[in-house]
Every structure is written in structure tokens, then in C-alpha cells.
Amino acid sequence: MEELNLEQPIEKVLNKLESWYEGVIAMLPNMAVAILVFILFLVLAKLSQKLFVKLFKKASKNKALESLFGTITYYTVLGIGLFIILGVLQLQTAVTSLLAGVGVIGLALGFAFQDIAANFVSGIILAFRKPYHIGDIVQVNGIMGTVARTNLRVTVLKTFQGQENYVPNKEVLANPIENFSILGERRIDLAVGVSYGDDLDKVEKLVSDTISELEGVIRKDDMIFDYEEFGSSSINFNIRFWIKFPNQPGFLAMRNKAIKAIKSAFDANDITIPFPIRTLDFGIKGGETLSQMRLNMKENSNETNES
Template identity: 40%
Template sequence: MFNDFNLNDSIRGIWDKMGSWLDSLILNLPNFVLAAIIFVIFIFIAKYAAKLVDKLLRKKGSQDSIRQISTKVVKIVIILLGFFVALGLLNLDKVLTSVLAGAGVVGLAIGLALQGTLSNTFSGVILSFLPELQIGDWVETNGYAGEVIEINLRNIVVKESDNNYVMIPNSKIVEEPFKNFTRTARSRVMVNCGVGYSSDLEFVQKLTTETMQSIFPQRGNEEVEFMYGEFGDSSINFVVRFWTDATRNRDLLMAKNKAIIAIKKAFDNNGINIPFPIRTIDFTNKLSINEPQKEN
């Protein structure tokens, strides 16, 4: 009897509890419906707001990485706002507090597990808004050189001169130095050469300087600089430096190629020798290997 009485009380308690939940659900049903509608509305708002931001950034000529990050941030912020508004309509303040606390713990765990990925993501955000690195720039970094094709939240894509693509993690770009050829319209080119010891050094200097000035006009405070550097094994070596238009490595190579051809022609026309290393073998000493030995 006692067990039956306890069982009946337990069943009655369960039904009473379920009845109270049902009553609460019926009473709060309008709030549930309204919260769901509000959340769906915020999702649509986030979708169209992201498209609007993307369209505005396209008109301003912003690069793909900036548009990608901006649209995602706008979408996430609006959806989270709708989520919090929906919870507020349901009077779930305690649930909201628990959700935020749980999100903090989960976020910490994910952050520890994905340190490298998050590092690349934050580095991608930095690179997206960095004016010194833009899509289309020609850069040298981490042992690679090429044109920046894409900047995303994970890596930058560089197209090298051999037409191959290299993906470099964003954190590597932020931590390591990089050289950007495109940020400066003019660059200085250096050409090394040497002349024979019998050459008129002052005439060589004048001829080389005038030749470079005629091919590469200098602007403003720019000038062609000529300096002898050393007494080499077979020549007196010098370096000539001049400024030219260059926004990528190929421009520098073409300028150096043009300068070398011009210097060689100028030296040939004026009888100036560009020596190359030679080896002289002296046969003045007579060897007795093949001579017959004299008998004593």
C-alpha cells in the first residue's frame, strides 16, 4: 500500500509538472512565435545589409579581403543582435547569461586549440587594411617574389614570375619583413662592371655616366652615380647606379639589361677593354722527364 501510494504521488507530481509546463507554453506561445519571427527578420536584415556593404565597398574600389571581412562582421553582429532580442522577448535573462558564460568557455577552448588558425585570421584582418600591401602589388617575402593575387583570412596568394602560385600564411607576412616594389614608382638600379688596368679611368667614368644619363633621364635630385670599388684580379671594378621607373622586379631586370648593352657598345666604340680572367702557363722551365739519363 505504501509503495502504491508513493507511486501514485510520483505520477501525479509528474503530470502536474507537465501540466504547468504546458500551461506556461500556451501562455508564452505568442512570445515564442514573436521571438522566432524577430530572429528570422534579423537574419534577412543581416543578409541584405551584408550585400549593401559589399556593394558600397565595390564602388569605393576596396580589395576583396576588406569586403569579405566587412560583410562577415556585419552579418554576424546583426544575427547576434537578433538572437539577444529574441531571448529578451522570452524573458530568458538567466539563459542569456548562461549562454554568454558558456560561449566564453567554448571560445577559450577553441582559441587554445586553433592558435595557428586564429593567428592567421587576425593577421589577415591586419593585412586587409594595410595600405602597404594591396592586391596587384609585386612583393618579395619569405623567399618568394611575385604579384599579390588574393588576400584572404588564411593566407595571401602570390603569383611568381614562372606563373606558379604560392600561398603564404598571413602570420608569416606579419612577422617577417617583405619588400614591395609597387609602392614606389622609381627604383635605383646598380650595374657592376670592370675595365682593364691600362684604361683611362677618368674617361671611363665620364663615358659611362653620360651613357646612362642619355638612356635613363634622371628627375629632380636623382643622378647617375659612378664609383670604382676595387682592384680585381684582371680588372679595376666599378659600380654605376641610376634611377628608373620600376614597379616590379621585371622592370629592374629590363633596365639592367638595357644598361649592360649600352655600356658594352660605348666601350667597344671607344676602345675600352672589359677584361675577363685568364690563366697563363709558363713553359720556360725545361722538364727532364723524357730526357735519357746519362750513365756515369
């Protein structure tokens, strides 16, 4: 039986371990430098994050963006330190592979989460543009309500019916935004009709005076009264006036007060708000009136009885 020769494999293993040992000893200075670089960039990342947050607070009060960009700044500085450390350790191949891997992963994530990315970027843009604030009354994409809260993905609107609507930031940015709170005022447009027999100058003065005396009406010199058309049963006009908004009394309450005040003023001054009247005439058939038709029917009936 032939004896196994273990000397050669053992010698190879020992040589390999020796080469590794020598390599580690040779790399000790680089490793020490790498550790120092890591500590340096760890401190630098923390300082950069604090500095960015301090500067960001001067530009925006958005806490979500503040936290997001602070974290991005922190890990960006750490990432730069990581690449420098790999270079110090002479791991250029690892650096190249790492950069390629990051690029591929970023591309794949971009395609997989493009809607999320679009909402995310839109949220960042909205945070800087500030078209509305928490508590503002806005209308976005046909949805009207109070801005309850926002984040980097959605804007939450609480409607006047008590429901919450989650509007993606991409749609908010792509559609017109009506902000009813930013100017602090709103105009109420009321359409009213009076009868053809009323004095139009009297109606105009009465309505203008009535609205001007209402508590809550502002910019009284900018109030607009205009006759619009000759309607089927009335002469129609519009009265347009301004109120504070969204302060109380609100839009609906002021509109309600205005309608009641105009009706009371018309009643007190014998001014009529007409309503459509439809007259049905069953007597027209072949040029004969209803009474003539009845007479002809009676004569025909008598002739039939005689025969």
C-alpha cells in the same frame, strides 16, 4: 487479484498538463513580445549590415573583409536580440548556460586553430594596412613575384618562373615586405672593370654618356658612377641608374641593353675589359729557374752515361 488503481497517476498527469496550459496562457503576452522583438532585431540586423558595408567601402576595397565583417555585424545584432528574447521569456538560466557554453567553445577553438586564427587576424591587418595591391611585384620571406590574389588566410605570389607560392598571412606580416611597384621606379647597379692602362676619366665620361642616351633611363641627374677597387686584373667601377618599374622595358631587358651598350662603346674607343690571366711558372724549385734545372738534369744524365 487486486485491481490496479489508475486514478492517482492519471490525476497527476492531468494536473501537470493543466499547469503547463496555464503557464502557456500566462506566457502568451511574453511570447508575443518575443516574436515582435525577433522581427525587430531581424530588420535591425539587416540594416546594420548594409550600413556597415557602406561605411567599410569608404575605408577599404577588400571584398573578403567586406563580406566577413558584414556577416559578423548581422549575426552579432541577431545574437543580442536572442539574449533579449530569452530574458523576455524569463529563461535566465538558459541565458547563463548559453553564455558559459559560448565561452568554453571559443576557448577550445582558440587553442585548436591558433595558426588559422593568427593567419586570419594577420589577413585583416594587411587588408587595412595595404602594403601591396594585386599586380604589385613584391618579395616576401625570400620569395619574389607578382601578387596574384589575397584572402584572409594566404597571399598568393606568382613567381617569374611561373609557379604560385601560397604565403601564410602570418609570415607576410612578420617578415619584411619589399614592394618594387609602389614607387614606380627601380635602380640598376652594374659592376664593370677596365684595364689598368685605360684613361679613367675617359672611361667615366664614356660610360655616363652611354647610359644617359639609353631609352628608358630616367632621373639621369641621379645616375652614380664610382670606382670601387683595384682588382687583381682590372680597376672595377659601378654604374647605377634608374628606370621605370615595372613598366616595359623591364628590369632584365634594361640591364641587358646597358651591358651591350657599354661593351659596344668600349670596343669603339679601344677600352679593354680585362679578364683574369693566370701564369703558371714551373721553373722555380730550390732557387733554380726552369732553364737551369734542365741544364743540370742534362749534365747529370751525361755523367751517368760516362760512368
